[in-house]
Amino acid sequence: MFNNIVNVIEFQQNRNYLDLFQIVLFSTFHKIKTTEYYICTEKIRRIMYNCKSLKILCQLIVVILFLSFTNNASAAVAVPDVVATDAAGVAKAKEGMALFKANCTACHAIDKKVVGPALTGVWDRWESEDKLVAWVQNSGKLIASGDPYANKIFNEYNKSVMQSFPTLNKEQIQNILLYIKNPGVAAPVAATPAPTAGTEANTADSSNWLLWALFGFLAVLAILLWNITSKLDKVVREKAGEVVEDKTIVEKVFSKKTYKTLLFIGSILLVFNVFNGAIDLGRSQGYAPEQPIKFSHALHVGQNQIECQYCHTSVEKSKHASIPGLQICMNCHKYVKQGPKYGTEEIAKIYASQGWDPDQSKFVKAPKNFEWIKIHNLPDHVYFNHSQHVKVGGIKCQTCHGKVEEYEVMKQFAPLSMGWCINCHRQTEVKFADNKYYSVFQKYQDELKKGTKAKVTVADIGGTECQKCHY
Ligand code: HEC
Ligand code: HEC
Ligand code: HEC
Ligand code: HEC
Ligand code: HEC
Ligand code: HEC
Numbered sequence: 001m002f003n004n005i006v007n008v009i010e011f012q013q014n015r016n017y018l019d020l021f022q023i024v025l026f027s028t029f030h031k032i033k034t035t036e037y038y039i040c041t042e043k044i045r046r047i048m049y050n051c052k053s054l055k056i057l058c059q060l061i062v063v064i065l066f067l068s069f070t071n072n073a074s075a076a077v078a079v080p081d082v083v084a085t086d087a088a089g090v091a092k093a094k095e096g097m098a099l100f101k102a103n104c105t106a107c108h109a110i111d112k113k114v115v116g117p118a119l120t121g122v123w124d125r126w127e128s129e130d131k132l133v134a135w136v137q138n139s140g141k142l143i144a145s146g147d148p149y150a151n152k153i154f155n156e157y158n159k160s161v162m163q164s165f166p167t168l169n170k171e172q173i174q175n176i177l178l179y180i181k182n183p184g185v186a187a188p189v190a191a192t193p194a195p196t197a198g199t200e201a202n203t204a205d206s207s208n209w210l211l212w213a214l215f216g217f218l219a220v221l222a223i224l225l226w227n228i229t230s231k232l233d234k235v236v237r238e239k240a241g242e243v244v245e246d247k248t249i250v251e252k253v254f255s256k257k258t259y260k261t262l263l264f265i266g267s268i269l270l271v272f273n274v275f276n277g278a279i280d281l282g283r284s285q286g287y288a289p290e291q292p293i294k295f296s297h298a299l300h301v302g303q304n305q306i307e308c309q310y311c312h313t314s315v316e317k318s319k320h321a322s323i324p325g326l327q328i329c330m331n332c333h334k335y336v337k338q339g340p341k342y343g344t345e346e347i348a349k350i351y352a353s354q355g356w357d358p359d360q361s362k363f364v365k366a367p368k369n370f371e372w373i374k375i376h377n378l379p380d381h382v383y384f385n386h387s388q389h390v391k392v393g394g395i396k397c398q399t400c401h402g403k404v405e406e407y408e409v410m411k412q413f414a415p416l417s418m419g420w421c422i423n424c425h426r427q428t429e430v431k432f433a434d435n436k437y438y439s440v441f442q443k444y445q446d447e448l449k450k451g452t453k454a455k456v457t458v459a460d461i462g463g464t465e466c467q468k469c470h471y
Contacts, residue, residue, distance in 0.1 A: 054221065054225070054228070060217060061217050064214060064217070076126075077123040077124075077126050077129045078129075079123045079180075080178070080181075081182060082185050090186065093175065093179045093185050094186045095172070096179030097186040099175065099176050100179055100180065104176070107162070110180050116157065116160075117153070117157070119180050120180060122177070123177060123181070127149070129174075131147065131149075132173070132177075133173050135162075136168060136173050137164065137165055137166050138166060139154070139161070227252070230252065285413070285414065286411060286413075287375055287411060288412070291373055291409075292371075292372070293346055293349045294409075296409070297405065297406075297407045298405065299339070299341075299408075301405040302406055310328075311324040313328075315386045316386075316387055316390055317391075318386065318387055319384070319385045319387065323372050323374070325370070326350050327367070330350065330354055333347055333351075334361070337358055352368075353367065353370045354367045355367050355368070375410055377416075378416060381471055382469055382470060383470065384469070394431050395428075401414070402414075421469065422459075422464055425458035425464055426457060427457065428458050429455045430461060444460065444461075
């Protein structure tokens with residue numbers, strides 16, 4: 001067997017990966033004796049050493065993969081999949097849905113972060129069902145008991161305390177989990193699509209570092225393999241009578257060839273990035289600039305319950321929602337001179353701009369021009385109409401703008417990408433009932449009545465046709 005290797009190197013003039021594979025296989029399964037090392041030449045010995053390190057690396061990878069699998073297996077809580085025909089399962093999932101909606105949706109959604117984490121996949125994050133049940137019943141108690149995962153997630157969420165549900169029993173919590181894993185069977189017609197915006201994949205940290213470790217090993221493996229191939233190459237070339245100078249691995253790594261390759265990869269990445277950046281222009285999800293006056297939607301909408309339309313006057317009537325001018329603010333701020341957080345400072349800016357003197361309670365100067373920093377900005381080639389969505393479509397502002405009533409600072413909640421618009425059009429059912437706008441779609445009306453069509457989506461009425469959204 002040992003001769004095989006020497007044969008491979010000595011007699012095959014053309015290096016190929018099959019040779020290499022043979023060598024790796026050989027040194028993995030054959031214990032090479034020290035004496036055998038001495039038989040061969042210095043060069044071949046070096047190759048053998050390299051093969052040995054390769055072998056160790058491969059073994060480590062196998063161990064890590066094994067660990068990661070067992071880790072997942074022991075850390076999971078079993079939640080079964082329910083199919084639509086399984087009546088008992090569906091009933092349980094339905095009960096779970098009712099419980100979830102009544103108790104949990106204030107802070108949780110299935111597939112996105114709200115106040116608490118997205119709950120999908122939660123069964124993989126907990127090591128036992130009992131702990132998960134204990135958490136829901138009284139998270140504080142579990143945290144106090146020193147449970148590491150409970151403490152970790154508590155700290156991750158800035159120590160916000162989850163409400164306790166001591167009245168929920170184990171079976172009810174199992175049903176909630178059943179629903180979260182099988183939302184489709186409990187509510188077969190997804191009437192309100194979950195907004196795709198703000199979805200946050202909650203990858204478990206533990207699998208993350210395993211991935212990185214694997215990545216590191218593979219990188220080292222690649223370098224070693226490359227080192228071996230280049231050595232084999234050298235042997236073959238010397239055999240053919242060439243004089244090849246000896247280079248250390250460090251010299252090889254920092255050779256001109258490497259720089260050239262890096263430069264090539266770098267320029268590709270650069271081009272890609274510039275391209276991506278251009279596509280992302282004006283499409284900055286999460287954009288939340290500081291405004292010239294620190295206006296808070298949380299205070300005005302959340303606390304003082306002012307309707308959106310009071311300020312965004314044209315949202316139901318026209319394409320644009322309109323951003324209010326400061327004269328609207330004066331309706332109230334002629335009288336409200338102080339705020340809870342900034343005192344008179346921010347409100348004084350309204351007065352200054354409007355030329356109002358609060359001491360005399362009258363306008364003393366002509367109003368100045370004032371502009372808010374615009375946050376949402378669709379490209380010019382896109383047609384979007386608020387009135388169509390809010391008034392005709394009956395979609396709540398929050399579906400597209402998030403929980404505005406909680407924003408201290410306004411932000412762009414949705415990605416405003418084409419995919420975002422189209423996804424919603426595919427999923428959202430058109431509200432036909434009492435809607436004169438749709439009388440033209442008599443065919444669908446009839447089909448709905450006959451029951452040959454379960455629902456009509458925006459896409460059905462042409463909501464994915466290019467010219468509907470593009471000028
Ligand atoms: C008042 C807000 C609130 C309510 C209501 C609430 N939760 Fe939570 N929940 C949280 C927060 C916040 C966390 C994150 C951990 C922390 O800070 O305590 C959390 C964490 C969790 C976790 C752990 C998530 C993970 O990633 O491991 C589960 C499971 C959970 N909640 C289930 C529920 C269920 C089931 C209900 C309804 C019966 C519910 N929660 C109701 C706020 C809430
Ligand atoms: C008291 C007046 C007032 C009320 C009520 C109000 N807003 Fe606003 N809104 C403003 C002002 C002022 C701005 C511009 C400053 C800022 O961005 O915070 C704004 C900005 C916005 C923006 C971002 C505009 C941009 O630049 O792209 C959105 C979206 C928005 N509001 C939605 C809502 C929704 C939804 C409601 C109701 C839930 C609401 N607003 C209620 C005054 C108001
Ligand atoms: C319908 C009445 C109403 C309108 C319209 C209104 N506000 Fe207010 N505003 C209030 C009330 C009420 C308070 C809170 C007073 C308090 O809690 O002490 C307030 C407080 C404030 C504060 C102080 C915040 C703080 O924490 O110190 C600012 C700044 C402010 N408003 C800006 C505006 C701007 C800008 C507009 C116009 C876009 C506007 N408001 C329109 C009623 C209104
Ligand atoms: C179907 C999703 C959707 C709904 C529902 C929606 N908006 Fe918007 N909103 C958008 C988009 C998209 C933009 C960006 C428009 C642009 O840049 O031309 C926007 C922009 C805005 C702006 C900035 C000014 C403008 O018109 O560009 C305000 C203010 C606003 N929305 C308020 C509201 C209010 C208030 C409601 C509820 C009455 C609401 N929106 C409902 C998607 C929505
Ligand atoms: C949350 C869901 C939702 C999102 C997001 C959404 N739409 Fe819509 N859209 C609707 C609904 C519902 C209707 C149906 C109302 C109607 O028939 O007029 C509609 C109708 C339309 C129509 C009229 C279609 C027709 O056939 O008459 C246009 C144009 C449109 N949307 C453009 C957009 C654009 C552009 C975006 C993204 C910037 C967008 N929509 C994002 C739900 C959405
Ligand atoms: C429901 C509305 C909607 C429909 C239907 C739609 N688009 Fe778009 N499209 C958008 C929006 C919104 C953007 C802006 C996306 C952005 O700024 O990233 C866009 C951007 C684009 C762009 C510019 C590239 C980019 O990512 O910025 C092209 C090209 C385009 N659309 C082609 C099409 C074609 C072709 C169709 C028909 C098959 C189509 N669109 C149908 C909403 C729509």
